[in-house]
Amino acid sequence: MEFNANSPFLYLVAVGVIVFVLAQSLFFLVRAYRRGKQLGIAPDKLKKxxxxxxxxxxxxAISILVGVVTLSKFLGIPLPWIRMSVIGAITYELPAATSTANALGISLSEMITDPKVYTAIAWVMTLGILPSIILPPLLMKKIRGGMLKLQNKDAKWSDLFMTSMFLGMISAFLGMVFADIRNGLAGWIPIFVLLVSALLMAVCGLLIKKCNMKWLETYAMAISMVGAMAFAIVITPVIL
Amino acid sequence: MRDYMKDTDRYGKVWIWSAVIVILCVPAAACIYYNAWPEATAVLKGLLGVAPIFWTVGVIEVITYTPMLGVGGTYLAFVTGNLTSLKAPSALTAMENAGVKPGSEEGEVISTIAIATSSIVTTLVLAAGVGVLTLITPILNSEVMKPAFDNILPALFGGLAVVYVSKNWKLAMAPLIFMVVLFLLVPSLAGSVGVLVPVGVIIALAAARVMYKKGMV
Incomplete structure (x- = not known):
């Protein structure tokens, strides 16, 4: 069988995986929605x-699609499509492909034609990410048990514990934005983008509270994010 | 009341182990169909370049995100991926907007709905995008659009910060100052931000504990 990274067979495999992911998501969505209604959460809130x-x-999602485009230059479309729909993220897939290519002494500047190179990359991508998918079922009981114990023992501390975890995570990413500051004005671009996103969110918050625009709550996160991305498009050519 | 949680755990395990089989089948299918099994040494060498860091990040992510996302949310998010840039923020924002607490059953339901919706939308956007890829590649790859995608994390975390930091500024101070100073001093750490998430979490927890004991929060 002659190898082609964009063969109908590989597309067929991709479609199979995508159907599986959709089925799993729908299964959990329907169950959670039904349970939400049973718990007395207003259907409006669930729909919102x-x-x-x-x-x-x-x-x-569109930025994830950009990842598919990047990888498709040497891996064809089906494999990146699968990887980015299931557990993948470009921050992982690209180093995995590069590491394998280096091990084999080949370049990723053009489409892969050797099936053995292709399958080697596919295995490295798959095995490298495996712990992320195997660990949740193995550790779930312990983590849940710990959380329940904490809740029963000291409810207020348990709340603070959760909030602190979020804040710790957010802090790591907020700090990262400052990493390029020494590269001159260009290194400030992510900070300006961050500030614009924060400003847009603050304005949305004010409108929601002061002007009673409750409907805006649904879109506030998307508005601040897309607005800040649009700002990046405008400001980058001005600075660079 | 806890039956829903128990069932979610049981179904979640069935789905996640099935997912393990499905994702292992992908490279296996390519190997069998093209009769092209790679050299084991090539795979091992490739793995050596990424596994140490990604396996560590994997363990960290499971421990950090599971309490936040709940049972159903965790099982789903770890299969569909893009946790930090998409699934965790969407679950957190949804719980915040709905006024429910993570860890409660209401939080579990809202988090699961958010992660499931996010997974479905991402999958559909990718499928639609792949369908018209030749058409949209020039747009996605254009120099004009590049800054937007390069800055997706600051664009996301700026808004999130306003929601969370403004409400809990006392709790946020210690990890925030530590992280900003750390990245200013050692910019090269930006590549391993995944490993730094638990560092931020531990600092936030330690500071919160001290403030809690002193009655400051």
Missing amino acids: TILSTTVFTIAP
């Missing part, structure tokens, strides 16, 4: 969650 998440997801 779906709508607001949908709007918020579109911009990041």
Whole structure:
């Protein structure tokens, strides 16, 4: 069988995986929605969650698509499509492909034609990410148990514990934005983008609270994110 | 009341182990169909370049995100990926907007709905995008659009910071100052931000504990 990174067979495999991911997501969505209604959460609130998440997801999803485009230059479309739909992220897939290519002494500047190179990269991508998918079921009981114990023992501290975890995570990413500051004005671009995003969110918050524009809550996150990305497009050519 | 959680755990395990099989089948199918098994040494050498760091980040992510995302959310998010840049923020924002607490059953439900919706939308956007890829590649690859995608994390975390930091500024101070100073001193750490998430978490927890004991929060 002659190898082609864009063969109908590989597309077929991709479609199979994508159907699986959609089925799993739908399964959990329907169950959670039903349970939400049983718990007395207003259907409006549940629908709003779906709508607001949908709007918020579109911009990041397009950036994930950019990852597919990047990888497709040497891996064809089906494998990057699979990887970015399941557990993948460009920050992982690209180093995985590069590391394998280096081990084999080949370049990734053009489409891979050797099936053995292709399958080697596919295995490295798959095995390298495996702990992320195997560990949750193995550790779930312990982590859940710990959280429940904490909740029962001291409810206020348990709340603070959760909030601190979020803040710790957010801090790491906020700090990262300052990493390029020494590269001159260009290194400040991410900080300006961050500030614009924060400003847009603050304005949305004010409008929601002071002008009673409750509907804006659904779109606030998407507005601040897309607005800040648009600002990056405008400011980058001015600075560079 | 806890039956929903128990069932979610059981179904979640079935789905996640099935997902393990599905993702292992992808490279296996390519090997069998093209009769092209790679050299084991090539795979091992390739793995050596990425596994140490990604396996570590994997362990860290599971421990950090599981309490935030809940049972169903965790099982789903770890299969569909893009946790930090998409799934965790969407779950957190959804819980915040709905006024429910992570760890409660209401939080579990809202988090699961957000992560499931986000996964479905991403999958559909990717499928639609792949369908018209030749058409949109010039746009996605254009120099004009590049800054937007390069800055997706600051664009996302700026808004998130306003929501969380403004509400809990006392708790946020210690990890925030530490991280900003750290990245200013050692910019090269930006590549391993995944490893620094637990560092931020530990600092935030330690500071919170001290303030809690002193009655400051």
